[in-house]
Amino acid sequence: MSSRCEVFLEILLAIMLPPLGVFLRNGCCSCEFFICVLLTLLGYIPGIIYAVYAIVVRGAQPDDEYWQPINP
Known part of the structure; x- marks a missing residue:
């Protein structure tokens, strides 16, 4: 889990240069x-909007837990 400071800096970078964040x-x-x-x-x-979405919303959901099989 990322700290608030990391997320804030990534959003700041995403506003200046969206792909970097x-x-x-x-x-x-x-x-x-x-x-x-x-x-x-x-x-x-649109790049800024998607970058902030990818950092805040998509970054909060780890992909490893999402793709686990239902029946192990």
């Missing part, structure tokens, strides 16, 4: 990163 949260080969790069190239504001 997503990169710090998810890495460079993630789907979120490529979507953020595409949206930033198409328009700066």
Whole structure:
């Protein structure tokens, strides 16, 4: 779990350069990163909106627990 300070700095970086904030949260080969790069190239504001969404909402849900099988 990330601290509030880490999340705040990632959001600040996402406002200045949206893919950088997503990169710090998810890495460079993630789907979120490529979507953020595409949206930033198409328009700066959609890139910022998606970056904040990817950091705050998607970052709070760990993918490992989501993809566990129902019957182990």
